[in-house]
Amino acid sequence: MNKKWFRIGMVSVFILSLALRFWGLERFNTLVFDEVYFAKFGNNYLTHTPFFNAHPPLSQYMIGIGIWIGSHIPFGHDTVNGLTGSLRSPWTYRWLNALTGSFIPVVVAAIAYQLSYRRTFAILAGLFTACDGIFLVESRYALSNIYIVIFGLLGHWFLLLALDNQNRRRSFWLVFAGIGFGASVGTKWNGLWFLSGAYLYLDSSV
Numbered sequence: 001m002n003k004k005w006f007r008i009g010m011v012s013v014f015i016l017s018l019a020l021r022f023w024g025l026e027r028f029n030t031l032v033f034d035e036v037y038f039a040k041f042g043n044n045y046l047t048h049t050p051f052f053n054a055h056p057p058l059s060q061y062m063i064g065i066g067i068w069i070g071s072h073i074p075f076g077h078d079t080v081n082g083l084t085g086s087l088r089s090p091w092t093y094r095w096l097n098a099l100t101g102s103f104i105p106v107v108v109a110a111i112a113y114q115l116s117y118r119r120t121f122a123i124l125a126g127l128f129t130a131c132d133g134i135f136l137v138e139s140r141y142a143l144s145n146i147y148i149v150i151f152g153l154l155g156h157w158f159l160l161l162a163l164d165n166q167n168r169r170r171s172f173w174l175v176f177a178g179i180g181f182g183a184s185v186g187t188k189w190n191g192l193w194f195l196s197g198a199y200l201y202l203d204s205s206v
Contacts, residue, residue, distance in 0.1 A: 001119040001120050001123070003119075005119075006119040006122075006123065009119075009123040009126075010106060010109060010123070010126065013105050013106065013109060013123065013126040013127055013130050014102060014103070014105070014106050016127075016130050016131075017101070017102040017103075017104075017105050017106075017130040018098075018099075018102045020130065020131070020136060021098040021099075021101050021102050021136065021139045021140055022095070022098050022102075025076075025090070025091055025094050025095065025098055025140060026076060026078065026079050026089060026090040026091040026094070028090065029079040029080075029081055029090055030081065030083060030090075031083045031084070032141050033141060033143060034143055034144070035093070035141055035142045035143065036083075037053075038059060038060060038063055038142050038143055038144050039063060039067075039083075039084050039093040039142040040083075040084050040085055041053055041057075041060040041063070041064075042060045042061075042062075042063030042064035042066070042067050042084075042093060042142065043064065043067055043084035043085050043086050043088065043093070044085065045060060045061065045064040046064050046067060046068055046086075047085060047086060049085060055144065055187070055188050055189065056185065056186045056187060056188065056189070057186075058147065058183060058186035058187045059144035059147045059148075059187045059188070060144070062096060062100075062147055063093055063096065063097070063142050065096065066092065066093060066094075066095060066096030066097070066142075067084075067088060067092045067093050069096070070089070070091060070092030070093070070095050070096075071088070071092050073092075076089055076091030076092070076095070077089040077091070077092075093142040094140065094141060094142050097138075097139055097140070097141065097142055097143065097146050098139050098140060100139070100146055100147065100150050101135060101136075101138065101139025101140075101146045101150075102139070103150060104129060104135055104139075104146070104149060104150055104153065105126040105127070105129040105130040105135075106126060107150065107153045107154060107157055108125050108126055108129040108153065109122040109123060109125050109126030109129075110122070110157050111125075111153065111156060111157050111160065112124075112125035112126070114157065114160040114161065114164065115160065135149075144187055144188055145188070147183075147184075147187040148184050148187045148188050148190060148191045148194075151180050151181070151183035151184035151186075151187060151191065151194075152180065152181065152184040152191055152193075152194030153180075153194075154176075154180035154183075155177045155178075155179075155180030155181035155183075155184060155194055155195070155198065156177075156180075156194065156197070156198060156201075157180075158173045158174070158176040158177035158180055159173070159174070159177040159198055159201070159202075161173040162174045162177060177198070181194055181195045181198065
C-alpha cells in the first residue's frame with residue numbers, strides 16, 4: 001500500500017469512527033451507566049457545586065468543558081433534561097467523548113504501524129477498533145474510561161516514536177509520552193497500568 005492510499009484509508013477510518021459515534025448521540029435522553037456520576041460531576045464544576053469524587057478529576061474537567069462548549073453550539077438541543085443538576089441536552093455532555101473516541105482507532109493504527117511498519121496492518125487495526133463494541137459504547141456516553149484509553153495509547157505511541165529516534169527528537173517524544181501517561185493516571189488510577197506496560201516494554205527491548 002502506497003502513502004496516498006494509506007492516508008485515504010486513515011481518513012476513511014476516522015470518518016467511519018465519527019459517524020458511528022455521533023449518529024443519534026442524544027437519542028437516550030437520560031443518564032446512562034456511570035453518567036449518573038461523571039456527567040453530574042462535570043456539570044458540578046460549572047455550577048461550583050461541592051461534591052466528593054474518589055477518582056482524579058481530569059475526565060470530569062473534560063466533560064465539564066464539553067458541556068460548556070456544547071451549551072454554546074446552536075444545535076443538538078432538541079431534547080433536554082435536568083438530570084445533571086442543570087437543564088442540559090444529552091448532546092452537550094456526550095459530544096466531546098464521541099469526538100475523543102473517534103481518534104482512538106487512528107492512534108491504534110499509528111501504534112500498529114510503528115510496531116509493524118505495515119500500512120495494511122495499521123489500517124486493519126484501526127478499522128477493527130473503529131467497529132469495536134466496547135469503544136463504541138464508551139465513546140457515546142459521558143464516561144471516563146475513554147480518556148484513560150486515549151491518553152494511555154498516546155503515551156505508548158509517543159514512547160515508540162522516542163525509541164525510534166536516536167537524536168534530539170527522542171527527548172521531545174519522551175516528554176509527550178510522559179504527559180500522555182500522566183493524563184491517563186489523572187483520569188483514573190487504573191491509568192497506571194499503561195505506565196506499567198511501558199516499563200515492561202522498555203525492559204523487554206533493552
